[in-house]
Amino acid sequence: xxxxxxxxxxxxxxxxxxxxxxxxFYSYAVVLFLWLAGANAYATLxxxxxxxxxxxxxxxxxxxxxxxxxSQSITPVVAADLQRSGLFRLVDPAGLRPHEPVEVSYxxxxxxxxxxLVIGSTTTLAGGQVAIRFQLLDVAKQEQLASYxxxxxxxxxxxxxxxxxxxxxxxxxxxxxxxxxRIAYVVKQGKKYSLQVADADGYNSQPVIEYTEPIISPSxxxxxxxxxxxxxxxxxxxxxxxxxxxxxxxxxxxxxGSNSAPAWSPDGSKxxxxxxxxxxxxxxxxxxxxxxxxxxSQSSGIDTEPSFSPDxxxxxxxxxxxxxxxxxxMPVAESASRSAERLTFEGSYNVSxxxxxxxxxxxxxxxxxxxxxxxxxxxxxxxxxxxxxxxxDESPSFAPNGRIILYATEIKGRGILSAVSxxxxxxQQLSTQAGDMREPAWGPMRRPQN
Amino acid sequence: MGTHAxxxxxxxxxxxxxxxNEMKKVVAVLLISLLTACASQTKxxxxxxEDKSVGTKPATEAPRATTEAAPTLNxxxxxxxxxxxxxxxxxxxxxxxxxxxxxxxxxxxGYLRSNPNARVLLQGNTxxxxxxxxxxxxxxxxxxxxxxxxxxxxxxxxxxxSVSLGxxxxxxxxxxxxxxxxxxxxxxxxxxx
Numbered sequence: 001x002x003x004x005x006x007x008x009x010x011x012x013x014x015x016x017x018x019x020x021x022x023x024x025f026y027s028y029a030v031v032l033f034l035w036l037a038g039a040n041a042y043a044t045l046x047x048x049x050x051x052x053x054x055x056x057x058x059x060x061x062x063x064x065x066x067x068x069x070x071s072q073s074i075t076p077v078v079a080a081d082l083q084r085s086g087l088f089r090l091v092d093p094a095g096l097r098p099h100e101p102v103e104v105s106y107x108x109x110x111x112x113x114x115x116x117l118v119i120g121s122t123t124t125l126a127g128g129q130v131a132i133r134f135q136l137l138d139v140a141k142q143e144q145l146a147s148y149x150x151x152x153x154x155x156x157x158x159x160x161x162x163x164x165x166x167x168x169x170x171x172x173x174x175x176x177x178x179x180x181x182r183i184a185y186v187v188k189q190g191k192k193y194s195l196q197v198a199d200a201d202g203y204n205s206q207p208v209i210e211y212t213e214p215i216i217s218p219s220x221x222x223x224x225x226x227x228x229x230x231x232x233x234x235x236x237x238x239x240x241x242x243x244x245x246x247x248x249x250x251x252x253x254x255x256x257g258s259n260s261a262p263a264w265s266p267d268g269s270k271x272x273x274x275x276x277x278x279x280x281x282x283x284x285x286x287x288x289x290x291x292x293x294x295x296x297s298q299s300s301g302i303d304t305e306p307s308f309s310p311d312x313x314x315x316x317x318x319x320x321x322x323x324x325x326x327x328x329x330m331p332v333a334e335s336a337s338r339s340a341e342r343l344t345f346e347g348s349y350n351v352s353x354x355x356x357x358x359x360x361x362x363x364x365x366x367x368x369x370x371x372x373x374x375x376x377x378x379x380x381x382x383x384x385x386x387x388x389x390x391x392x393d394e395s396p397s398f399a400p401n402g403r404i405i406l407y408a409t410e411i412k413g414r415g416i417l418s419a420v421s422x423x424x425x426x427x428q429q430l431s432t433q434a435g436d437m438r439e440p441a442w443g444p445m446r447r448p449q450n
Numbered sequence: 451m452g453t454h455a456x457x458x459x460x461x462x463x464x465x466x467x468x469x470x471n472e473m474k475k476v477v478a479v480l481l482i483s484l485l486t487a488c489a490s491q492t493k494x495x496x497x498x499x500e501d502k503s504v505g506t507k508p509a510t511e512a513p514r515a516t517t518e519a520a521p522t523l524n525x526x527x528x529x530x531x532x533x534x535x536x537x538x539x540x541x542x543x544x545x546x547x548x549x550x551x552x553x554x555x556x557x558x559x560g561y562l563r564s565n566p567n568a569r570v571l572l573q574g575n576t577x578x579x580x581x582x583x584x585x586x587x588x589x590x591x592x593x594x595x596x597x598x599x600x601x602x603x604x605x606x607x608x609x610x611x612s613v614s615l616g617x618x619x620x621x622x623x624x625x626x627x628x629x630x631x632x633x634x635x636x637x638x639x640x641x642x643x
Contacts, residue, residue, distance in 0.1 A: 214618040216582050236613060237586065258590055258614055261583045274587065276614075280594075281587035302587040318584055324543070325584055349543060351581040365581060372580055392579060413625045439582065 056089040056425075057172055060114035065099040065121035070130060071154050074122065077161035080201060081179040082169060084428045085403055086421025101135055101144060109139045116145070116172060120164075128154050136168055146171045158203055178399040182443040183406060184208070184218040184227055185417060189435030195229055197244065200399070200442070202417060202430030208242060209249070219262045220443040221288075228252070228262035228271060239273050241288065252290035263306045263315075264288070265332075272296065272306035272315060283317055285332075297330065297340070305352055308332070310359040316343065317353065324348040327364055327377075344377065346384055352395060356402045356422075363387075363396040363405050363422070374407050374420060387424040397442045398422070406430075408438045525561065526640055532557045538596055540634040542577070545591040547599050555596055558638055559603030562610070569641035570605075572596050572612040575619065577630035582617060589614030596636045 059082065067073045082088040091114040098104045099121045109117050120134030129151050136146040146167055152160045159180065166177030179200055187194045193215045198205035209215070213232040220227060221241075228241045237260045242249035253259040257276035261283075264271055268288060275284050283297040283306050296315065297303040302325070305318040316329045322342060327350050330340040344350040349367035356362060359379075366375040366384070371391035377384045387405065396407040402422060409418050411429075415436040420427045525531040538551045547555060562568050574589030574596075593612035601607055622629035 216586075216616075216618070232615075232618060258586065260586055274583070276587075276590055281590055302584065302591060304587045305581065305583045318581065325581075349580065351584045367580065394581060410625075 057087055057115055058089045058091050058113050059116040059118065059168075059172070060091040060093050060109060060112060061118040062093050062097060062099070062120075064119075064132070064134065066124070067122045069124065070122060070157060072157040072161075074120070074132060074157060074161045074164065075118070077158055077201070078118070078165045078168065080428075081162060081165035084201070084419055084421075084426065085169060086423060086426030087169075087173055087403075101137065104137060106139055106142045114139050116168075118168060125151065130154055130157060130160075132160055132164075134164055136171055158199065162199065162201075175403065176401045176445070178401050178404065178442075178445070180446055181400060182224070182446075183417075183440055184220065184443065185408075185440040186215050186218065186438050187433065187435045188214075188415075188438070194435075195227070197227075197443075205433065208244065208247075216439055217261055218439060218441045219264060220441055221264050222266055222268045222444055224444045224446060228264065230260045230262065239271070241271075250290065252288070253284075253286060255293075261304050261306060263308055265308050266310055266312045272308065274304045274306070283315065296332070299340075303328075307354045307362070309355050310357060316355060316362055318351045325351050327351075327353045327362070343379070343382070344384075345382075350375075354397050356398050357400055358402055363398060365393060365396065374405055376405070376422060385424060387420045387422070388418075388427065390418075393418075395439050395441070397440060399442050400445045404442075406440045406442045408440055526643075533561055536638040538592075538636045538638070539631065540592055540636075542579075542630070542634065543588065544634075545588065545595045547595050552599070555599045556603045559600040559605040562600065562605035563603070566606070566609070568609060570600075570610050571639045571641070572610060573637045573639065574612065574614040574616075575621070575633055575635045575637070576617045577633045578617045578620060578625070579630065586614050586616035586618075589616045592634075592636050596638070 061075050061079050063073070063075050067075060079090055083090055091112050094112065096108055098119050100119070104117065104119065117137040117139055118134060119137065120132065123131040125131055130153075131149065131151045133149040134147065135144055137143070138145050148164065148167060150160060162179040165179040169175065169177035169179070181200045182197055183200055183202070184195065184197050187196055191212050192210060193213065194210045195208040195215045195218055196205045197208055208227060209231075211231060211233045213235070215232070216230045218227050218229040225245065226241055226243050228239060230237045230239055237258045238251050239253035239259045239262045240249050241252050252271065253262070253273045253275065255275050255277045258281065259273060259275055261274040262271050271286050271288055273284055273286055274281050277284075278295070280300060281302045281304050282295065282299070283303050285294045285296050286292055297317065297319070299319060299321040302320045303317055306315045307317070308315055313332060314329050315332055316327055318325050319328045319340065320326075321328075326342055327344040328340040328342050343362075344364070347366055347368055349372075351365050353362045353364040361376055361378045363374060363376045365372050366386065368386070370389060372393050373389065374387045374393050374396045375384055376387060388407075388409070390409045392410045394408045396405050398405055404419050405422050406417065406419050408415055410416065415438045417430040417437050417440050418427060419430060525533045527534055532554055535554050538547060538555060540546070540548070558570065562570060572593040574591070574593030576585040576589050576592075590612065593614055597610045597612045600610055617633070620629070620633045621635070622632035
């Protein structure tokens with residue numbers, strides 16, 4: 001059955017996080033198991049937004065010693081990251097200020113309901129560098145789970161805070177943290193369109209390119225070094241690929257008619273693009289440098305918004321071949337029969353599909369009675385879950401660990417970016433800047449720089 | 451022009467002495483008579499200009515004068531001519547050219563048929579709701595639908611280019627049904643306009 005079920009919070013990684021002491025090797029199986037175990041919990045019409053804490057990990061984060069003297073405090077960034085994941089509930093330290101393990105009175109934290117405790121300190125060194133130390137403590141077992149120290153320049157304090165949030169997240173959930181990743185999006189301010197890259201929480205934004213004509217559909221290369229996007233600077237949509245480090249860019253799809261909706265193949269060698277070259281709007285495959293044009297979809301209508309499966313074998317896309325826009329899946333390989341299979345059946349408007357990183361589900365925009373909302377559909381069961389109840393959501397994309405979905409929405413007519421945990425439990429608005437924000441795309445995991 | 455200015459002066463002097471309903475009536479009558487006077491005046495003078503130009507222009511420039519057609523008689527801009535209407539409106543997520551626009555599209559097709567050198571650009575637009583990429587494709591489909599209707603009425607494919615602006619260039623900037631309806635639209639633009 002494909003009936004839509006409003007999300008009841010999935011039981012997240014078990015309530016007793018201190019026992020989740022698994023090495024990475026096992027963690028994936030545990031996550032999968034808990035995911036499946038939680039699947040039976042959908043059964044109600046409630047939408048829990050800033051969800052009840054019973055199944056969230058209760059964590060207390062004590063402001064680090066001397067962090068208030070820094071240009072950027074550490075712990076508010078860590079707390080916001082963890083909260084945005086939907087798996088944590090923040091416990092108020094309520095006056096307690098330990099900074100060293102010996103200063104911790106565990107019964108006090110048990111009374112406050114904290115399962116985990118984060119303490120630490122900052123020291124500003126000569127020359128402006130900041131030494132940061134932190135400890136993650138198991139309140140029930142009264143022992144240390146993790147500790148870490150690093151020294152960073154003052155302008156990298158936010159980056160250090162994201163790394164700390166990743167360490168805490170990974171230790172307590174067994175899953176990979178994504179707080180050090182980046183996002184891309186477009187800001188329209190007045191008549192100016194700016195494609196920007198920022199940290200995953202929306203801070204530290206840097207312009208990639210600016211024009212007085214629209215820019216849409218940014219798409220990260222799998223290695224995170226390039227962005228493909230659509231620019232109207234030549235009075236019609238053309239697909240460009242730009243290298244972030246050098247700012248060098250190239251028009252990779254500039255055929256007669258419209259060129260849009262770029263999507264990278266998982267190995268980064270090819271791009272699926274949508275061209276009106278042969279009539280209609282159809283999906284084609286090109287090499288990442290623009291050569292080797294090859295038609296993929298065959299319909300008389302609209303086929304657009306391709307998204308590769310993580311194994312590169314399939315593409316899901318939006319098509320109106322059945323009379324209304326719905327999500328379809330087709331194999332990429334030439335040998336396979338290219339017949340597309342329809343995946344969505346609920347409602348008359350389902351668009352903007354994006355595969356989850358594990359390839360087991362996809363997120364998309366569903367138009368229901370209330371508006372245009374972020375939804376997620378399991379590929380095996382075809383079960384659909386609505387994750388939002390706002391009016392005008394667009395452009396959902398998964399975090400590289402599949403736990404959070406970033407999307408565009410609006411408040412009072414102005415575009416903003418928002419994140420919803422993929423269990424629908426937690427929603428958080430990202431820091432907004434002046435202007436109209438749209439077209440977010442979550443980047444891949446950052447590779448170590450060595 | 452001198453007579454108009456004088457009339458306006460007289461009229462305003464006269465109006466100062468009137469009030470209320472009486473004044474409204476007088477204003478209406480005056481406005482109507484002024485407007486009709488202006489309209490007939492303009493037509494007449496423009497016609498004179500046109501006559502003059504055709505008559506006095508050297509023979510070498512004659513073809514240009516005829517292809518451009520007389521400005522006042524230009525059916526594309528004459529507000530009384532259906533060809534001056536340039537927008538075809540659509541329902542949400544629809545690319546069907548509604549019956550009420552068939553005569554408009556047919557008239558433009560007819561113009562293209564009888565003016566083989568005329569070229570037209572069809573720009574498809576959508577409202578802001580939903581996917582930008584889908585809307586880009588939908589705008590293309592709307593423009594293509596108008597193009598197809600025009601070719602059925604005798605216009606040549608080579609005379610028509612259809613493009614999409616999707617939801618990226620809204621004419622109405624509001625976030626309500628009236629604005630959305632205004633933006634679900636194909637615009638017909640002639641080359642050189």
